Amino acid sequence: xxxxxxxxxxxxxxxxxxxxxxxxxxxxxxxxxxxxxxxxxxxxxxxxxxxxxxxxxxxxxxxxxxxxxxxxxxxxxxxxxxxxxxxxxxxxxxxxxxxxxxxxxxxxxxxxxxxxxxxxxxxxxxxxxxxxxxxxxxxxxxxxxxxxxxxxxxxxxxxxxxxxxxxxxxxxxxxxxxxxxxxxxxxxxxxxxxxxxxxxxxxxxxxxxxxxxxxxxxxxxxxxxxxxxxxxxxxxxxxxxxxxxxxxxxxxxxxxxxxxxxxxxxxxxxxxxxxxxxxxxxxxxxxxxxxxxxxxxxxxxxxxxxxxxxxxxxxxxxxxxxxxxxxxxxxxxxxxxxxxxxxxxxxxxxxxxxxxxxxxxxxxxxxxxxxxxxxxxxxxxxxxxxxxxxxxxxxxxxxxxxxxxxxxxxxxxxxxxxxxxxxxxxxxxxxxxxxxxxxxxxxxxxxxxxxxxxxxxxxxxxxxxxxxxxxxxxxxxxxxxxxxxxxxxxxxxxxxxxxxxxxxxxxxxxxxxxxxxxxxxxxxxxxxxxxxxxxxxxxxxxxxxxxxxxxxxxxxxxxxxxxxxxxxxxxxxxxxxxxxxxxxxxxxxxxxxxxxxxxxxxxxxxxxxxxxxxxxxxxxxxxxxxxxxxxxxxxxxxxxxxxxxxxxxxxxxxxxxxxxxxxxxxxxxxxxxxxxxxxxxxxxxxxxxxxxxxxxxxxxxxxxxxxxxxxxxxxxxxxxxxxxxxxxxxxxxxxxxxxxxxxxxxxxxxxxxxxxxxxxxxxxxxxxxxxxxxxxxxxxxxxxxxxxxxxxxxxxxxxxxxxxxxxxxxxxxxxxxxxxxxxxxxxxxxxxxxxxxxxxxxxxxxxxxxxxxxxxxxxxxxxxxxxxxxxxxxxxxxxxxxxxxxx
Numbered sequence: 001x002x003x004x005x006x007x008x009x010x011x012x013x014x015x016x017x018x019x020x021x022x023x024x025x026x027x028x029x030x031x032x033x034x035x036x037x038x039x040x041x042x043x044x045x046x047x048x049x050x051x052x053x054x055x056x057x058x059x060x061x062x063x064x065x066x067x068x069x070x071x072x073x074x075x076x077x078x079x080x081x082x083x084x085x086x087x088x089x090x091x092x093x094x095x096x097x098x099x100x101x102x103x104x105x106x107x108x109x110x111x112x113x114x115x116x117x118x119x120x121x122x123x124x125x126x127x128x129x130x131x132x133x134x135x136x137x138x139x140x141x142x143x144x145x146x147x148x149x150x151x152x153x154x155x156x157x158x159x160x161x162x163x164x165x166x167x168x169x170x171x172x173x174x175x176x177x178x179x180x181x182x183x184x185x186x187x188x189x190x191x192x193x194x195x196x197x198x199x200x201x202x203x204x205x206x207x208x209x210x211x212x213x214x215x216x217x218x219x220x221x222x223x224x225x226x227x228x229x230x231x232x233x234x235x236x237x238x239x240x241x242x243x244x245x246x247x248x249x250x251x252x253x254x255x256x257x258x259x260x261x262x263x264x265x266x267x268x269x270x271x272x273x274x275x276x277x278x279x280x281x282x283x284x285x286x287x288x289x290x291x292x293x294x295x296x297x298x299x300x301x302x303x304x305x306x307x308x309x310x311x312x313x314x315x316x317x318x319x320x321x322x323x324x325x326x327x328x329x330x331x332x333x334x335x336x337x338x339x340x341x342x343x344x345x346x347x348x349x350x351x352x353x354x355x356x357x358x359x360x361x362x363x364x365x366x367x368x369x370x371x372x373x374x375x376x377x378x379x380x381x382x383x384x385x386x387x388x389x390x391x392x393x394x395x396x397x398x399x400x401x402x403x404x405x406x407x408x409x410x411x412x413x414x415x416x417x418x419x420x421x422x423x424x425x426x427x428x429x430x431x432x433x434x435x436x437x438x439x440x441x442x443x444x445x446x447x448x449x450x451x452x453x454x455x456x457x458x459x460x461x462x463x464x465x466x467x468x469x470x471x472x473x474x475x476x477x478x479x480x481x482x483x484x485x486x487x488x489x490x491x492x493x494x495x496x497x498x499x500x501x502x503x504x505x506x507x508x509x510x511x512x513x514x515x516x517x518x519x520x521x522x523x524x525x526x527x528x529x530x531x532x533x534x535x536x537x538x539x540x541x542x543x544x545x546x547x548x549x550x551x552x553x554x555x556x557x558x559x560x561x562x563x564x565x566x567x568x569x570x571x572x573x574x575x576x577x578x579x580x581x582x583x584x585x586x587x588x589x590x591x592x593x594x595x596x597x598x599x600x601x602x603x604x605x606x607x608x609x610x611x612x613x614x615x616x617x618x619x620x621x622x623x624x625x626x627x628x629x630x631x632x633x634x635x636x637x638x639x640x641x642x643x644x645x646x647x648x649x650x651x652x653x654x655x656x657x658x659x660x661x662x663x664x665x666x667x668x669x670x671x672x673x674x675x676x677x678x679x680x681x682x683x684x685x686x687x688x689x690x691x692x693x694x695x696x697x698x699x700x701x702x703x704x705x706x707x708x709x710x711x712x713x714x715x716x717x718x719x720x721x722x723x724x725x726x727x728x729x730x731x732x733x734x735x736x737x738x739x740x741x742x743x744x745x746x747x748x749x750x751x752x753x754x755x756x757x758x759x760x761x762x763x764x765x766x767x768x769x770x771x772x773x774x775x776x777x778x779x780x781x782x783x784x785x786x787x788x789x790x791x792x793x794x795x796x797x798x799x800x801x802x803x804x805x806x807x808x809x810x811x812x813x814x815x816x817x818x819x820x821x822x823x824x825x826x827x828x829x830x831x832x833x834x835x836x837x838x839x840x841x842x843x844x845x846x847x848x849x850x851x852x853x854x855x856x857x858x859x860x861x862x863x864x865x866x867x868x869x870x871x872x873x874x875x876x877x878x879x880x881x882x883x884x885x886x887x
Contacts (some may be wrong), residue, residue: 002635009062010041017050021057030053043071050082055087061094080113083120092120096129109136112143118151122158129157133394146172146474150179157186162361172421178869183220185557192220197230210237210365212246219252223259231256247273251280262295278312285318298331308393311338313347320353324360332357348374352381359388364397380415386419395423414448423452425461433458448545449477453485460489465498479799480514487520496524497757497764500533513540515549522555526562529868530759530843534559554583561590563839564866565875566599581615591620594873595882597629616648623657627664627885628872635661640669656685663693665885668702684713688720695723698887703727718744718751726848756820767823770815776827783826784817791856799849819850821867827862837864845871865887 013036020029033051040046050070055064068074068082079102086095099117101136102109110119114137121130134152142148149172169175169183172518180203187196200218203210210218215238221232235253243249257266270276270284281304288297300320302310308433316339343349350373351846358367371377371385375528382405389398396769403413403418417440425431437455443453451765452475459468472478472486490499503521506513518541525534538556546552553576560569575588579857591600604622607614614622619642626635639658642648642650657677660815662671666693675682689707694703703724710720721744728737754769767774788796798816820841828838846854846869858865867874875882 004568010047012039013047013498014050014206015045017054021050022829024058026058026060028056029058030492030582032049040817043072043077044069045078048073049075049078052078052085053081056081056430058090061085061089061091074107076107076110076113079107080110080116083113083116086117087123091122094128095120096126101811102615109140110568111142111148114142114148115151117246122155125154125159127159127161130159143523144173146174146176146179148223150176150182153186154182155178157183158191160190162186162190162192173207177208177211177214179210181211181217184214184217188217188221188224189225189775189815193225196221197227205552210241212243212249215241215243215249219256220875223256228257228260228262231260236740247275247277247280251277251283254283256288258283258290258540259610261291263287263291263293274418276309277735278309278315278501281309282312282318285315285322287327289318289322292325292330298328299323301335303312311342313350316342316344316350316418317353320350324353324357327361329358329361329363330362333723336720338762346375348376348378348381349377352378352384355388359384359391361494364388364392364394380409381417382410383413383415383419386423387418390419390423390426393426395427395429398423399429412443413789414445414451417445417700418449418454418722419452421458423486425454425458426591428462430459430462433462447476449475449479449482450475453479455482456482456485456489460485460492463493464585465489465493465495478511480511480517481512484514484516484520487517487524491520491524491527494527495777495871496530497766498864500528500530500764504817505538511545515546515552516545518546519554519555522559527841528560528759529563529759529765529839529866530757530764531560531563531565531839532762533764534563536762541872548577550578550580550583553578554580554586557583557590558586561593562868563586563853564592564837564868564875566590566596566709581612581613581618582611584616584619585618588618588625590630592621592625593868595628595874595884597625597631597634600625601631601634601638614646616651616654618650619648620653620657623654623661627661630661630664630884630886632665632667633660635753640682652683655680655682656689659689660693661688663690664696666697668693668699669695672702682709684710684717687713691720691723695727698727698730700727700733701733707854715747716749721749722751752844754820755843758824758828760837765824765827767827769820769821770818771823774823774827778828780823780826781828783830787826787829787857787860788817790860791853796853796856799847799852816849819847821846821850822853824855825857825865835862835863837866839866840867841866842867845869851881851885855881 006094013032017029018031020026020032036042036047036051042051048067051690052071053067055061055067064085068078071078079098082099083095085104086092086098095117099109102113105350113183114133117133118130120126122186125359133155137148137152139141145668149168153165153172155167156162156168161530165183165186169179170828172179180199184196184199187193187199193288196218200210200214203214212226215234218234219231222234233815238244238249238253248388250269254266254270254273257263259270265282266287270280273280281300285297285300286847288294288300288379297319301311301315304315306344316335319335320332320763323329323335335357339345339843340352351370355371355374357368358364358370365371367385367388371381374381382401382877384400386401386405389395389401402412402416406443417436420436421433424430424436424829440446440451440455453469456468456472459465459471470490472482487499487506490496490502499521499586503513503517505807506517521537522534523533525537541552541556542545553572557569557573557576560566560572569587569590573583576583586605588603588607591597591603600622604614604618605620618637622638623635624843626632626638639650639654642654643650655675659671660674664676668690675686675690678686681729687706691703691706694700707720710717714720721740724740725737728740756767758767765774771777772781800816821840825838826839832838846867851874854865854874854876856866857863857880858876865876867876872883
């Protein structure tokens with residue numbers, strides 16, 4: 001127009017400024033501003049309002065405000081334009097402050113003003129100011145306006161007040177599709193998908209026609225609920241209403257089917273879409289990723305590139321997560337290259353996802369380099385790097401990064417604390433955990449249930465179960481994870497009795513256990529050999545429908561086996577509807593622990609025939625089974641086959657099993673030679689296996705060499721002192737025996753006190769050596785005296801060499817008689833009917849005297865006695881033990 005010489009009027013400037021606002025074309029807007037000043041239109045209120053709007057929509061709220069302040073004349077549109085500018089730029093507080101100034105200057109707001117201000121309150125979650133606006137709306141008579149009413153409903157819902165929102169919605173004199181859609185959105189955003197779907201049914205009954213936004217919201221509700229049938233009904237309605245070709249609706253359908261687990265249906269829909277945008281591709285990629293089909297997600301990205309569809313930051317975030325889950329480093333690197341080409345490397349969300357991907361692929365140095373080079377970092381970026389360290393066993397580095405985070409003034413969130421507490425738990429660094437606890441209180445996260453659960457877990461893993469329980473008791477909100485954390489804490493610290501008691505309290509308080517609860521409790525029962533309580537939990541599992549869960553089923557197998565019930569364990573194993581490598585390994589381990597090596601080998605062969613690939617743990621269990629049953633040739637074959645044919649690199653535990661295998665067979669020289677030829681430095685577990693074999697075969701020289709090696713690695717471990725003392729005592733080397741006992745005393749090494757547990761009438765009773773605290777102590781000791789008398793008549797001679805204290809023989813004999821398993825056996829005999837099997841759990845290896853005594857007791861009382869010690873299970877019957885006197 002300027003080229004033709006015609007002067008543009010105000011209308012033209014207003015139209016062109018609006019175009020600049022839509023395009024966010026700031027430079028052109030500024031040139032227009034200059035032309036407006038030259039033409040003298042800057043004092044015109046309509047032009048001024050449009051200039052304010054243009055600057056605000058271009059993100060220049062300060063310039064917009066300066067213009068607004070300098071306007072010689074302002075009307076309600078001027079105020080509304082400035083309020084809109086603040087609201088659209090996420091400056092809700094400034095918008096609400098301007099409204100207060102507007103009222104002070106006596107300017108009457110319009111319905112548009114209120115709509116904008118209600119949106120600002122909704123985005124801020126500012127319920128108090130929203131209620132004040134509601135009051136002003138009523139005073140000004142706008143409450144019957146359908147747009148204002150819909151905005152009020154939206155504000156209350158976004159502030160979490162769905163009941164108030166629904167009451168408003170119900171009282172609206174006029175409702176349109178937007179009103180219904182806003183209420184549906186309110187339910188959906190607050191996790192009330194069922195209510196959203198019910199409202200849709202009412203909407204249909206009242207004859208209100210939904211729009212595409214309505215369907216998008218409802219499909220999201222179905223996706224979050226996983227309600228496939230209702231999703232299919234919506235799909236049918238969408239087709240009837242003609243929205244199936246809408247790209248946003250189509251993308252939401254793809255998302256719904258994917259989140260309901262129907263990726264094939266989702267893909268068919270995706271393929272048949274007449275129009276697809278980047279959101280559609282993202283929906284399908286997200287669907288694959290959500291269903292752990294990362295390879296399919298990456299393949300779809302390749303097709304996306306072939307069709308020249310430009311990915312956005314969401315695409316890369318989804319694909320990087322898929323690579324992280326798959327540990328697909330090479331594909332992750334290719335994505336890294338692609339996103340650099342696309343100019344997304346400076347996006348903070350993409351950058352954080354890259355850090356996460358490299359860390360989850362084990363490349364923490366690359367992740368850290370990326371993190372250091374990020375131009376913009378938020379709390380998510382820091383969390384990604386902290387998580388990367390923690391997940392790779394680098395807890396110290398995670399905690400050091402938190403210190404840097406604080407120095408740089410970055411505010412941690414609840415996720416940060418959860419990650420750091422887990423790092424402290426894995427490192428067992430109590431002091432740092434306590435400092436984090438202090439920071440959590442200062443930041444106000446102590447009431448967060450997830451943080452609270454992780455605090456309980458940290459204290460428990462650091463051995464402070466009393467502190468953990470106090471925290472647990474004081475939690476204002478507890479979920480099933482809270483109870484599981486405390487139960488796990490007890491179980492991990494050998495307090496199975498307390499774990500089972502807490503489960504009873506859990507049931508009394510009406511908290512529903514989950515499959516994790518059941519797994520933890522079964523492990524507690526296994527540790528205590530509490531068969532009857534294990535059976536009760538089994539019954540609870542069936543009632544709650546967890547019996548088909550493969551993890552629960554595998555743990556049931558483990559519990560029965562550890563309680564000596566291998567036949568029950570095998571029946572359970574055979575009846576499992578689904579079995580994985582853990583299930584097979586649990587049953588093989590059960591056979592190994594009970595000295596049934598041939599059965600373990602047969603099951604191992606069946607496992608391979610049925611196509612389940614053994615893992616490292618499976619091989620440890622098989623080798624242990626061979627060692628327990630002295631199947632030397634079979635064990636050697638398994639070990640060398642594992643290495644050569646199955647590509648499993650032996651770990652320290654595998655080598656220890658081989659040493660144990662050779663040692664049990666009496667091949668101590670071969671065992672020592674095997675250790676010396678190991679390609680890795682032998683650990684204490686390997687030398688302890690040799691030392692145990694030397695004790696059983698009375699080889700003083702090899703025993704001493706093994707002892708010296710263990711001492712270099714674990715100088716404070718009492719077990720090697722005990723084993724070497726046994727060797728010297730059996731060999732009659734009194735001088736060496738006295739010397740080793742003095743060495744142990746001088747080193748300040750204390751032997752772990754023996755503790756045994758027995759379950760009677762669903763109650764677990766614990767005994768320690770010399771225990772006189774039990775209410776039935778007199779009866780227990782009387783029964784023991786009776787048994788010792790009968791045993792001596794049958795030829796029993798106490799093996800005093802197993803008492804390390806330097807006392808008289810009479811005192812040694814009394815001490816032997818008071819060993820914890822003997823006390824537990826006597827308690828079981830006087831509190832259970834004749835013929836009932838007795839099951840004992842002991843925290844350390846059974847001594848030779850107790851082993852011999854238990855054999856004799858089983859014959860005298862004609863009972864089966866099961867003793868599960870730290871090394872293996874012993875099954876005593878008719879004067880014999882199935883371990884063959886070797887353990």
